[in-house]
Amino acid sequence: GDMVSLYKKQQHYTAAAPLSERVLKIRESTLDAKHIDIADSLNELAIIYTSLQRYSEAKKLLKRAIAIGDETISDPQANRSAYSILTISNNQLSLIYFKQGRYAAANELAQRAAEIDQKRTNLAPEIVVTDTPDGSVTAIASKQALQNQAQTTWQLAAKLLQQSKPDAAKILFQQWLELNEKIFGTDNIFFINRLIELADVYDIQYRYGDAEELYQRALQLSTQYLGEEHPNYLKLIEKLAKFYSKQARYAIADPLYQKILAVNEQTFGVNSLPVASVLDDIGNFYQQQGRYTETEPYYQHSLKNRQQHLDSQDIAIATSLYQLAELYHNQFRYTKAEPLYKQALTISAKILSALSSKLPQRQPNTANPNLNTKYTAIVHLHTNIIRHLAIMYQQLQRYSEAETLYKQASELYQTSVGTQHQD
Numbered sequence: 001g002d003m004v005s006l007y008k009k010q011q012h013y014t015a016a017a018p019l020s021e022r023v024l025k026i027r028e029s030t031l032d033a034k035h036i037d038i039a040d041s042l043n044e045l046a047i048i049y050t051s052l053q054r055y056s057e058a059k060k061l062l063k064r065a066i067a068i069g070d071e072t073i074s075d076p077q078a079n080r081s082a083y084s085i086l087t088i089s090n091n092q093l094s095l096i097y098f099k100q101g102r103y104a105a106a107n108e109l110a111q112r113a114a115e116i117d118q119k120r121t122n123l124a125p126e127i128v129v130t131d132t133p134d135g136s137v138t139a140i141a142s143k144q145a146l147q148n149q150a151q152t153t154w155q156l157a158a159k160l161l162q163q164s165k166p167d168a169a170k171i172l173f174q175q176w177l178e179l180n181e182k183i184f185g186t187d188n189i190f191f192i193n194r195l196i197e198l199a200d201v202y203d204i205q206y207r208y209g210d211a212e213e214l215y216q217r218a219l220q221l222s223t224q225y226l227g228e229e230h231p232n233y234l235k236l237i238e239k240l241a242k243f244y245s246k247q248a249r250y251a252i253a254d255p256l257y258q259k260i261l262a263v264n265e266q267t268f269g270v271n272s273l274p275v276a277s278v279l280d281d282i283g284n285f286y287q288q289q290g291r292y293t294e295t296e297p298y299y300q301h302s303l304k305n306r307q308q309h310l311d312s313q314d315i316a317i318a319t320s321l322y323q324l325a326e327l328y329h330n331q332f333r334y335t336k337a338e339p340l341y342k343q344a345l346t347i348s349a350k351i352l353s354a355l356s357s358k359l360p361q362r363q364p365n366t367a368n369p370n371l372n373t374k375y376t377a378i379v380h381l382h383t384n385i386i387r388h389l390a391i392m393y394q395q396l397q398r399y400s401e402a403e404t405l406y407k408q409a410s411e412l413y414q415t416s417v418g419t420q421h422q423d
Contacts, residue, residue, distance in 0.1 A: 017052065020045040036072045036082045039065040043088050055096050062096070065089040073116070083120030087113045091189065099229055101267075117190075150179040166205065173198055187225050189232060192218050196236065208247060215240055234263060238281075245285055257282045276305035276320075283323070292331050299324045315378065318347035322385050329392055341389040348382040383409050 024041040031038055042065035049058035069086030072078050094109035157172035177198060184191040199214035219240065222233045241256035261278045268274045283298035303320040310317055325340035355375045390405035 014052065017045070017048050020048050034068050034071055036068060036085055039068040039072070039089065040081075040085050042068075043085060043092065046089075046092055050092065050096055055100065059093060059096055062089050062093040066093070073119075080120050083116055087117045087120065088188075090116065095226070095230065098231065099227070146179055146183050150176050150183065153179060161201075161205065166207065170210070173201070186221060189226065192221050192226070192232070192236075195221070196239070203243060208243075211243070215243065228263065229267070234260060241281075241285075245288075250285075250289060253285065257285055271305050271308055273305060273309050276302045276316075279305070280320075280323070283327075287327060287330075292327060295327055296324075299327055313347050313350055315348065315351055315381070318344045318351070318385075319381065321347070322381065322388075325385075326388060329388065334392060334396060337392060338389070341385060341392070345382070345385050345389065348378060348385060352378050352382050379412065383412055386412070 020041070024038070024045055027035070027038050027041050042061045046058040046061040046065070049055070049061065066086065066089045069082060069089055072082040073086060090109045090113035094106045094113065097106035097109065153172050153176040157169045157176060160166075160169035160172065177194065180191055180194040184194070195214045195218040199211045199218065202208070202211035202214065215236070219236055222230070222236055226233050237256050237260055241253045241260065244250070244253035244256070257278075261275070261282060264272075264275050264278050279298045279302035283295045283302065286292075286295040286298065299320070303317070303324060306314070306317050306320050321340045321344035325337045325344060328334070328337035328340065352375075355378060386405050386409045390402045390409070393399070393402035393405065
């Protein structure tokens with residue numbers, strides 16, 4: 001077992017596989033076929049097979065492990081380790097399905113893994129009592145006790161931050177991270193998420209150096225244990241790209257955005273809707289730097305993708321038209337910007353009219369708050385398009401048309417406030 005762990009840490013999976021197979025055979029020959037320790041060995045071997053891209057064999061092992069785990073936790077007396085092992089089985093099988101493009105099955109298993117892990121945390125605490133060498137009795141804290149300690153440490157650290165004591169808080173946050181390492185280890189998504197969680201706190205506090213250190217550690221572990229095709233890995237890359245971008249560290253952010261685009265194109269197809277969203281992000285990234293010539297093909301490709309997959313009156317198409325019009329406007333390419341503004345305005349006006357008829361007048365729609373949210377978003381978009389078109393007309397000295405649009409924007413605002421709120 002120790003040699004298997006050593007080889008895994010060194011990523012010598014070919015050497016680890018036969019040793020892990022031997023451990024499994026020993027357990028199968030000495031334990032009941034439904035013993036949870038066999039499921040643990042099945043998981044370990046499956047993880048190694050996955051790293052070797054032996055997916056078919058890995059799936060068979062994980063399905064066996066899940067069957068054993070499901071039967072084990074059906075017993076009310078099942079301990080925490082059974083839940084942890086079953087969580088790993090579901091997560092690992094989810095990862096394989098994702099790699100094979102079976103996204104619905106992958107998401108279902110990931111959700112189940114989360115539910116099982118939540119049940120584990122709700123179990124009564126376990127305290128293991130052991131004899132010490134001096135003959136006294138001591139209690140060894142369970143994972144639940146460590147989790148309680150971690151939660152308390154986090155709360156104390158957060159309180160110190162509120163009291164403007166960041167250095168003292170940092171000491172406690174480091175203790176919190178060490179507790180989580182004891183709870184989860186480092187070779188899994190749970191610990192990686194803890195790193196990101198703490199990095200986010202430092203990011204909000206503008207402690208970019210501390211945040212970057214944790215983000216980079218999370219990235220290293222994600223690359224090693226999740227793989228570059230895992231959705232959590234891509235989310236972290238996206239987070240990092242935006243993290244560097246807001247600090248104007250564009251040279252670091254740029255290749256990260258391009259990496260996100262490449263992976264999404266490979267996974268979903270060059271002309272897919274997920275790729276359209278990434279194209280928007282890159283276009284926005286270039287536009288905020290004033291790199292308008294480079295922005296244009298990304299916005300055009302994004303619009304083309306949406307037009308290929310969505311109804312011509314979809315709000316996403318209106319948004320794409322608007323952002324491309326705004327780009328041309330910023331370049332003083334008014335003849336290109338105007339028809340795009342008008343197309344976007346026509347679509348948003350139709351959607352707004354349809355939604356307005358569904359909302360009760362001068363009171364909030366408490367029966368369907370999602371409708372209110374959608375209505376507010378459409379009003380915001382429609383108003384912005386009107387105002388930007390008005391600004392362009394003003395720049396072109398088309399004052400009468402500009403004045404008309406400004407009045408429309410003002411009236412729309414007044415109407416939307418009356419529609420959504422009581423007097």
